[in-house]
Amino acid sequence: MAIAAAPLSNTLNESLILGFSNLRQARTERPLVISRGRGIFIIDEDGKEYLEASSSFYCAALGYSDERLIEAATRQMRQMPFYTSAQHRTLPVVMELAEKLASIAPVPDAHIAFGTTGSEAIDFLMKFMRYRNVERGEPKRRKVISRWGGYHGGTMMSAALGGAKTLHDAFALPMEDHLFVSQPDFLNAGQDGESEAQFLDRLIDELDQTIVEAGPETVGALIAEPVSFSCGFVIPPAGYFARVKQVLDRYGVLLFNDEVVTGFCRTGNLFGSETLDAVPDCITMAKAMSAAYIPISAIAMSGAFYQDLENHSDRHGVFAHAGTYSAHPVGAAVSLEMLRIIEEDSLLDHVRGRCTTFKARLGRLRDHPLVRDVRVLGLGGAVQLVSETASEGATGVSGGIAKALGEAALERGLIVRITGPNAVIAPPLVITDGEIDDLFDRFERALEDAGKS
Numbered sequence: 472m473a474i475a476a477a478p479l480s481n482t483l484n485e486s487l488i489l490g491f492s493n494l495r496q497a498r499t500e501r502p503l504v505i506s507r508g509r510g511i512f513i514i515d516e517d518g519k520e521y522l523e524a525s526s527s528f529y530c531a532a533l534g535y536s537d538e539r540l541i542e543a544a545t546r547q548m549r550q551m552p553f554y555t556s557a558q559h560r561t562l563p564v565v566m567e568l569a570e571k572l573a574s575i576a577p578v579p580d581a582h583i584a585f586g587t588t589g590s591e592a593i594d595f596l597m598k599f600m601r602y603r604n605v606e607r608g609e610p611k612r613r614k615v616i617s618r619w620g621g622y623h624g625g626t627m628m629s630a631a632l633g634g635a636k637t638l639h640d641a642f643a644l645p646m647e648d649h650l651f652v653s654q655p656d657f658l659n660a661g662q663d664g665e666s667e668a669q670f671l672d673r674l675i676d677e678l679d680q681t682i683v684e685a686g687p688e689t690v691g692a693l694i695a696e697p698v699s700f701s702c703g704f705v706i707p708p709a710g711y712f713a714r715v716k717q718v719l720d721r722y723g724v725l726l727f728n729d730e731v732v733t734g735f736c737r738t739g740n741l742f743g744s745e746t747l748d749a750v751p752d753c754i755t756m757a758k759a760m761s762a763a764y765i766p767i768s769a770i771a772m773s774g775a776f777y778q779d780l781e782n783h784s785d786r787h788g789v790f791a792h793a794g795t796y797s798a799h800p801v802g803a804a805v806s807l808e809m810l811r812i813i814e815e816d817s818l819l820d821h822v823r824g825r826c827t828t829f830k831a832r833l834g835r836l837r838d839h840p841l842v843r844d845v846r847v848l849g850l851g852g853a854v855q856l857v858s859e860t861a862s863e864g865a866t867g868v869s870g871g872i873a874k875a876l877g878e879a880a881l882e883r884g885l886i887v888r889i890t891g892p893n894a895v896i897a898p899p900l901v902i903t904d905g906e907i908d909d910l911f912d913r914f915e916r917a918l919e920d921a922g923k924s
């Protein structure tokens with residue numbers, strides 16, 4: 472059989488299914504095809520350059536042409552391109568990364584398990600939680616609380632944890648072990664006359680009631696993004712996580728922080744849990760962990776959580792779990808290099824240093840007639856637009872001005888993440904002050920364009 476020629480730039484896309492896209496449109500209109508990257512810019516097949524202000528799904532922390540990451544991957548490829556870490560076998564690079572992550576993860580006495588993607592880390596963690604609870608004689612503790620509007624991935628379990636009802640229904644997801652509570656979104660969910668402190672009290676009551684109604688003996692954990700990027704960059708009120716933890720502790724329910732987006736400097740600390748004063752039992756991480764040059768993800772679990780896994784594996788002789796590509800050595804080498812860059816190039820200081828310009832330029836948009844609110848934390852933020860249609864977070868449902876803004880921005884050579892009525896901005900962490908100005912100059916022009924459309 473003859474192998475068809477590679478697609479030309481004027482051909483359509485008959486075979487490739489694109490996620491978070493309209494499938495008919497993806498098949499009948501040629502999508503944006505990216506051919507190269509340079510610093511924080513991406514370049515399409517026609518040579519047009521875009522400032523990637525969402526770091527491509529919040530991943531590309533070092534932009535698109537970091538030579539050290541490329542070198543680290545190449546070195547590891549040459550030395551040992553692959554071997555599965557399982558069956559009492561592994562590689563030095565994997566052990567080194569685990570040690571390093573355990574020393575920086577914001578969980579006490581951390582132990583590390585690897586995966587390949589963010590969704591996989593979430594799925595594995597849910598499986599580990601069940602294993603732990605079986606070991607503790609509480610096999611019924613399977614239910615997990617997550618928050619409406621959140622996003623935790625695309626596999627069955629991680630999608631069910633996501634807070635988009637339309638998505639649960641559209642994919643007929645198995646929802647029997649899932650409970651939901653509100654996002655800590657005072658601006659959009661606060662009631663008339665309610666103070667932020669009263670709003671927080673109401674959320675805490677809601678959480679308590681949800682656990683009591685479900686039966687505390689059936690609830691295993693609550694999972695939350697420290698800052699929910701997926702539903703438009705929701706920053707919880709001060710003290711939120713401490714109050715949540717008090718409730719969870721009362722019922723023996725664990726706190727899992729999904730740091731897939733917030734991990735590795737985005738919020739101005741190494742992990743979002745630190746920024747938000749959260750003390751999780753376990754965290755998941757991916758994306759910026761390897762700056763996305765190659766997929767790798769991880770779970771950091773507390774020593775106490777780990778001990779139950781070890782006890783159970785002793786009882787059965789084996790921890791019957793693995794992923795062929797989990798802890799891929801090339802991913803581990805790239806991630807280790809990323810951690811070296813964070814330390815040696817003082818990436819955290821660089822991020823903190825850029826926050827002033829970033830915050831000032833984002834803040835300037837507050838008075839624009841199309842803008843309802845701006846939010847910012849670290850090198851991430853969002854612009855919420857006025858009078859928009861309702862959103863269910865990262866379902867891709869957005870309309871009106873936000874949609875027009877996304878399109879206008881693209882025209883202006885800028886990529887932001889539109890989610891519901893929000894434009895989320897989270898550029899590569901290596902962005903300079905001059906590039907931040909460039910980003911917001913383009914954004915302001917796109918906003919004007921959107922206003923006219």
Ligand SMILES: Cc1ncc(COP(=O)(O)O)c(C=O)c1O
Binds near residue numbers: 528622730731757
């Ligand atoms: C907070 C969060 N968790 C988990 C995931 C899933 O990660 P992945 O797409 O690598 O499976 C995502 C993806 O965007 C995410 O934003």
